[in-house]
Amino acid sequence: xxxxxxxxxxxxxxxxxxxxxxxxxxxxxxxxINAPDLLRPDTLTHVRAVISRLGxxxxxxxxSLRTRQSRLIGYCVPPPDPxxxxxxxxxxxxxxxxxxxxxxxxxxxxxxxxxSGELDTYATMLQTGCADGFLLTDxxxxxxxxxxxxxxxxxxVSYGRLSPRVGKAWVDVDGASGVAKxxxxxxxxxxxxxxxxGWPEGHRLGDDRAGGWRSAMAAHGxxxxxxxxxxxxxxxxxxxxxxxxxxPDRPTAVIAASDSMAVGTYHAARNRGLAPGRDLSVVGFDxxxxxxxxxxxxxxxxxxxxxxxxxxxxxLVARLAGEPLKRRAVLLDPVLxxxxxxxxxxx
Amino acid sequence: xxxxxxxxxxxxxxxxxxxxxxxxxxxxxxxxINAPDLLRPDTLTHVRAVISRLGxxxxxxxxSLRTRQSRLIGYCVPPPDPxxxxxxxxxxxxxxxxxxxxxxxxxxxxxxxxxSGELDTYATMLQTGCADGFLLTDxxxxxxxxxxxxxxxxxxVSYGRLSPRVGKAWVDVDGASGVAKxxxxxxxxxxxxxxxxGWPEGHRLGDDRAGGWRSAMAAHGxxxxxxxxxxxxxxxxxxxxxxxxxxPDRPTAVIAASDSMAVGTYHAARNRGLAPGRDLSVVGFDxxxxxxxxxxxxxxxxxxxxxxxxxxxxxLVARLAGEPLKRRAVLLDPVLxxxxxxxxxxx
DNA sequence: GCGTCCAGCACGCACAGCACC
DNA sequence: TGGTGCTGTGCGTGCTGGACG
Numbered sequence: 239x240x241x242x243x244x245x246x247x248x249x250x251x252x253x254x255x256x257x258x259x260x261x262x263x264x265x266x267x268x269x270x271i272n273a274p275d276l277l278r279p280d281t282l283t284h285v286r287a288v289i290s291r292l293g294x295x296x297x298x299x300x301x302s303l304r305t306r307q308s309r310l311i312g313y314c315v316p317p318p319d320p321x322x323x324x325x326x327x328x329x330x331x332x333x334x335x336x337x338x339x340x341x342x343x344x345x346x347x348x349x350x351x352x353x354s355g356e357l358d359t360y361a362t363m364l365q366t367g368c369a370d371g372f373l374l375t376d377x378x379x380x381x382x383x384x385x386x387x388x389x390x391x392x393x394x395v396s397y398g399r400l401s402p403r404v405g406k407a408w409v410d411v412d413g414a415s416g417v418a419k420x421x422x423x424x425x426x427x428x429x430x431x432x433x434x435x436g437w438p439e440g441h442r443l444g445d446d447r448a449g450g451w452r453s454a455m456a457a458h459g460x461x462x463x464x465x466x467x468x469x470x471x472x473x474x475x476x477x478x479x480x481x482x483x484x485x486p487d488r489p490t491a492v493i494a495a496s497d498s499m500a501v502g503t504y505h506a507a508r509n510r511g512l513a514p515g516r517d518l519s520v521v522g523f524d525x526x527x528x529x530x531x532x533x534x535x536x537x538x539x540x541x542x543x544x545x546x547x548x549x550x551x552x553x554l555v556a557r558l559a560g561e562p563l564k565r566r567a568v569l570l571d572p573v574l575x576x577x578x579x580x581x582x583x584x585x
Numbered sequence: 586x587x588x589x590x591x592x593x594x595x596x597x598x599x600x601x602x603x604x605x606x607x608x609x610x611x612x613x614x615x616x617x618i619n620a621p622d623l624l625r626p627d628t629l630t631h632v633r634a635v636i637s638r639l640g641x642x643x644x645x646x647x648x649s650l651r652t653r654q655s656r657l658i659g660y661c662v663p664p665p666d667p668x669x670x671x672x673x674x675x676x677x678x679x680x681x682x683x684x685x686x687x688x689x690x691x692x693x694x695x696x697x698x699x700x701s702g703e704l705d706t707y708a709t710m711l712q713t714g715c716a717d718g719f720l721l722t723d724x725x726x727x728x729x730x731x732x733x734x735x736x737x738x739x740x741x742v743s744y745g746r747l748s749p750r751v752g753k754a755w756v757d758v759d760g761a762s763g764v765a766k767x768x769x770x771x772x773x774x775x776x777x778x779x780x781x782x783g784w785p786e787g788h789r790l791g792d793d794r795a796g797g798w799r800s801a802m803a804a805h806g807x808x809x810x811x812x813x814x815x816x817x818x819x820x821x822x823x824x825x826x827x828x829x830x831x832x833p834d835r836p837t838a839v840i841a842a843s844d845s846m847a848v849g850t851y852h853a854a855r856n857r858g859l860a861p862g863r864d865l866s867v868v869g870f871d872x873x874x875x876x877x878x879x880x881x882x883x884x885x886x887x888x889x890x891x892x893x894x895x896x897x898x899x900x901l902v903a904r905l906a907g908e909p910l911k912r913r914a915v916l917l918d919p920v921l922x923x924x925x926x927x928x929x930x931x932x
Numbered sequence: 933g934c935g936t937c938c939a940g941c942a943c944g945c946a947c948a949g950c951a952c953c
Numbered sequence: 954t955g956g957t958g959c960t961g962t963g964c965g966t967g968c969t970g971g972a973c974g
Contacts, residue, residue: 250712252944263959268946278957295712299649303964308645312694315682316676326943328665328674336660336696344715345694346657349683367645370689474877491599501878531848533855560749560884562822596944599965610938615967647965650943 245471251294259422260288261440261473271296288367302367310346311338311554312369314359316376317349328527330397333374333547341555357386364392371558373397379441393557399442399567406566407557409549413443413523414450416539416572417493421454423537423574424491427582429519433464433482433489435475436501447495447523464489468499475502476509483510483518490583497526500536500579519580534578542570598641599693599860608637615847618643649714657693657717658685658901661706662684662721664696675874680894681720688902694718702731711739718905720744720897726788737810739903742897746789753913754904760790760870761797763886763919767868768801770884770921771838774929776866780811780829782822782846794842794870811836811886815846823850823856830857838866844873847883847926866927881925889917907927 253264262268262285269276277285288294302308313334335345336522346369350356360383361575371393374383377400384404387394396408398538417434426431434451437444448465455462461575464485474495479502482489494500500522504514512518515534522529525540551569556563600611607614609632616623617632624632635641652831660681662674682692693716697703701738710716718740721730724747731751734741742890743755762782781798784791795812802809811832815825822841826849829836839845847869851861859865862881869876872887896915904911 243589250944253946254944264944265946265960266958269958272946276957278792281957295709298714299646299653299655300964301946302646303650303943303966304645304945304947306646306964310947313673315679317679327678328662331674331678331694332662335694339695339698347682347692347694349679351686362642364639365642375675439802449830495866504880526874528878531875532878533851533880597965600967601965611965612938612967613936618935619967623936628936644965648941648967649962650945651966653943653970 244544245423247370250297251292252297253294255304256285256288256292256294259292262283299482303410306367307558308367308368309343310369311343311371311373311551312360312363313345313373313375315347329543330375330547331546335396337548337551343551343555343558347367357382357517360392364390371395371554373427373554376440393554395481395557397546397550397568399446407553407563408566409546409553409568409570411541411546411574412569413447413539414453415496416523416574417447417450418454419456419572419574420493420537420539421451423576424493424519424521424580425458427501427519428578429459429491430584431464431487431489432460432465432491432493433485434493434495435478435482435503436465436467436495437470438467440455444448444495446503451493470496470498472498475499476505477502479503479506480509483507483512489518491580492522492525493521495523497522497524497529497536497538499530500538501528504532515579515581517584519583521574521580528575529575537577537580538575539572541572546572593740598639600641603632603635603639603641606639607632647736648719651697653714653903654717655714657691657716658718658898659707660692660694660708660722661703662675662694662696663738663867666892667729670831672775674889677894680891681748681898682817683923684895684898688898689736690898690902690905701852704721704729707734707739711737719824720901720903725791739902740900744893744897746916754910755902755913756893756900756915756917758796758886758888758919759916760794760886760919761800762920763803763870765801766919766921767799767840767884767886768805770923771840771866771868771927772805772807774866774927776838777807778811778834778836779807779838779840780832781809781842782825782850783812783814783842784817785814791842798840815844817845818843819849819852822846823837824849826850826853827856830854830859836865838927839866840868840870842870844869844871844876844883844885848875848879851879862926862928864931866930868927870922872922876922877924884927886919887922887924888919892917 256267257264267285270282277506339347343473350359374394374396375398377396377398384400388404395545396405396428400408421432436448439445440466452462464482466478466482468474475498479492482492483506492503494503500520503520507514507518514520522538525538529536539558553563597732599616603614604611612717614632619631621629640765685692721741722745723745724743724745731747735751745753746757747755757895768779771822781795783795786792799809811830813828829839830853840848847867848869854861854865861867869883872885876885877882900910
């Protein structure tokens with residue numbers, strides 16, 4: 239019998255223990271937690287004192303069985319891609335987990351069972367009571383998840399805008415505004431030929447950012463002719479940036495739709511003997527951890543991740559509680575972080 | 586009444602439904618899932634067929650209430666530090682979540698309630714049945730978590746070695762071997778003066794990596810005199826690298842104990858007009874996503890994250906099941922990823 | 933007695949409805 | 954009466970002990 243009882247630290251404290259110690263019934267203790275306004279103030283104070291004295295914590299299993307809720311938020315982590323800059327998962331996750339705890343929720347991360355059956359995984363998570371609602375990120379062009387969840391009435395929120403047809407609760411960064419800030423910054427430095435390197439048209443995020451560039455250029459009376467669209471990888475961006483630098487009247491600055499593409503632009507510039515941050519100004523988007531580390535340190539548009547996380551959790555929790563949303567679609571204004579990759583145009 | 590019943594997609598399928606459909610008792614269905622060897626083969630086949638036909642999934646809440654287990658693995662995400670390179674959280678989390686699902690576990694990420702009361706958070710997670718065991722990373726010098734968990738008999742595993750006193754189940758990267766590979770690589774290029782930039786002594790990881798450098802240098806008949814120890818941030822590393830480059834007979838290569846410190850070395854070199862990857866070779870450790878992006882692309886020691894994650898989950902699941910561990914402490918051999926920051930010494 | 937399978941109970945909680953002042 | 958607090962019940966499982974052949 240030498241083995242320690244690993245799974246049983248000590249007997250759990252239950253509602254009944256608290257009730258006995260406080261001299262009230264189970265239900266009164268339950269109400270003290272879930273419906274405090276049903277108790278007389280002095281009873282409430284007394285029960286609460288006993289609760290904290292005994293260190294009582296409601297059991298999730300039992301509560302979940304009774305209420306049919308897990309108080310768990312599901313988040314399917316996107317698979318890492320070596321040719322894309324690491325996402326800002328670190329800070330985002332931290333912020334989300336923090337906000338969730340504030341609402342007495344927890345965050346469950348999971349991966350799809352198979353590439354094809356991602357939706358099945360969401361179904362399983364729901365059926366087994368492993369999540370009450372979901373947090374979505376990296377919404378793709380024809381993403382099936384929002385519509386699927388919407389049809390089933392499953393609460394979810396998205397970091398990334400949604401078409402009204404498939405969902406109403408989302409938070410996103412105002413890409414147009416972010417890129418416009420980059421244009422303002424560059425014109426302030428004296429640039430007139432500012433190119434844009436974006437994603438293929440039809441991508442919501444990409445179109446948003448490209449639109450911001452176009453209108454900001456127009457606002458400054460500049461021509462928005464120099465642009466290339468390509469997929470969001472370093473290597474593809476380098477090829478696209480090459481085409482921009484091949485233009486007869488070469489741009490003096492490039493705004494990229496992501497940090498990955500900005501790094502690709504660095505490569506293209508160096509390949510023809512141009513020094514980014516001296517001969518060519520470059521602006522990125524996302525402020526990934528790498529942005530501050532590359533040489534020259536990258537000027538980039540930073541997403542307000544903490545605010546986004548807080549809002550997303552707030553919205554999801556409201557949906558889970560069946561409450562109406564105060565704000566359904568929130569566009570956050572990003573900040574331009576100026577580093578060393580943007581300087582006055584040469585000459 | 587127009588509002589849809591958001592929380593109730595449709596009535597759940599329970600053990601009883603399956604039992605009725607299969608013409609057996611609840612318990613037999615339960616056994617088909619948890620103790621298949623108690624059933625006659627034909628009964629088992631039949632029941633299993635009905636289970637998959639109805640798409641039955643055991644309810645986590647009920648199961649958790651009965652078994653006193655959540656089938657949840659807790660992971661406290663370390664707070665992001667802007668002056669340190671983003672951790673490799675992305676890939677690690679993905680791998681862990683993947684491995685956990687294979688064992689019918691899920692991963693709950695959480696943050697400490699307060700900086701001081703991290704242990705309280707672990708206690709709460711346990712008490713509320715929000716985790717059965719924990720995954721630890723970033724073990725600090727005098728980390729209180731392993732001992733605390735150990736004393737309470739809480740199952741946990743650590744990514745990062747543990748002193749036998751506070752825990753026996755861990756997986757770690759063989760830092761000494763990784764650094765030795767870096768030394769071999771550099772001597773192969775013709776370097777003789779290879780400095781080491783590490784963490785203050787007493788840090789297990791740091792000592793491990795420093796030891797690898799010392800013994801590899803000795804094996805090559807080289808002097809292991811050039812070393813600096815400092816904290817793991819870019820700025821501190823830059824100052825320490827400065828001191829190395831101030832040495833009368835300047836090293837031609839620097840091996841840093843982390844990618845952050847390698848980037849700090851880049852800065853220090855450039856400040857005195859030395860080009861890393863030409864005048865000075867630099868090797869990092871960790872292969873963070875930024876390593877491939879900095880200029881020159883950083884040669885670095887890569888952690889086998891997938892293997893680590895798989896092993897960690899395997900060990901934790903075994904501990905949770907009360908089974909003996911096949912392997913308690915596993916040292917994984919890292920791989921040197923050669924990029925552009927290491928070249929033959931100048932001259 | 934052995935191999936299968938089944939009925940009753942308890943896990944800890946929250947809801948409905950009743951009792952009290 | 955209305956504000957408070959209490960008792961009975963069931964959520965879906967898995968364990969214990971018993972029944973059947």
